[in-house]
Amino acid sequence: MANSTLTLTTPNAFKYLKLLGKHFGQGVPTQHDASEMTVPLPFGTCQMTANAGVLTITVSGASADLTRSEQLVASHLVRFAFRENPTLTWQRDLRDAIHSKGSTMTTQTSELSRRDLLKGVTLTVGAAALLRTGLAPTAAVAQGDLPAGTVHSFSKGGVTFHTYVSPAQAVNVTSHIVEFDDQLLVVDATMLPPTAQEVSALIQSTGKPVGMAYISHEHPDHWGGASFIEGVSFSTLPQVRDGLRGEATGGQWPEPTNVLNGADLVTGMTEMSGVPVEIRHYENAEAPHIAVAVLPDQKVAIVQDLVYNGVYFAPGVDRMNWIKILEELRDDPACDTLLVGHGLPTTRGDLDTAIAYLKVLDNVMTTSATPDDAIAALKAEFPGYGGEFLLSLISEYWQG
């Protein structure tokens, strides 16, 4: 189940509710009084509430059917409200789809067009981030209604790094493909079937086998698409696999057997095609456990959700510890270039930006009276950031 809500500010809320009730009441049974109405639609349900000055309409149903329900209701409302010539904007509820803390997601596996569910959200990578990195994006293959992701590639010390950045609707979540002489390292699988298919196409375009692939942490935006990356088995830290198992087997995502049955990711130094690669394990930062890959010779660190670039951060597990980890990375000679979990690749200087952000975030989380106050304070402090949806996670993490 997914839902979408329209809020219309109008002096005629009661009148429109009555007219909509009268219209829909002709063909289908409705329950209504002067201010509340429930209408069974052909492919879902519609609930309307009127009060002085505002009409609120929520349609719910399978995510693939939401557009039809929205159009059906809006087409009538536009006619009844033609004198006001209103702009009707639906807001789709995504909270369950991304970074859900438990297994609260209600969308079924059969409804894979989660891109419909995501369509209503506007998220953008900060334009400043684009300028900062100076990397030219190339469009990946567009699929369906979801815009294409972008691929950002650069070479350093004989190794080529490709970062796939999902479109804004999929919270700019990344997958990184590190191309060595004769093999690849793949980090994370992105969230949705279309974005994962683009990652898969990118892997195949190199013509090289995957020597190692791993999932960095338990949040579903990083593994939700894994089953669409065929022929690749993802290892991960045992704690990460335990953390994601409940959600991964709950039927809400295409079951990522290539993650659940993957090997344990071994921490420490290893080599890929003669290039040193260090796998590190950090605890209690943005997620309970996260794996980070560091290539000391290239001075590149794949830090994933320890750093968000130009996107609002998720509230995290222990922000003071998170800051401590970032301060260590800031002093680490291997961390010149950072490949992050959300947004474009960036550089060491962004660690200071991230630390400053987390200090503000921690302050507003502990001093604001309500989640809404905290969100307003963050927006005021970081006006250029994308990913406003991520701010709604603040109320979920709120300890009142």
Ligand SMILES: [Zn+2]
């Ligand atoms: Zn994430």
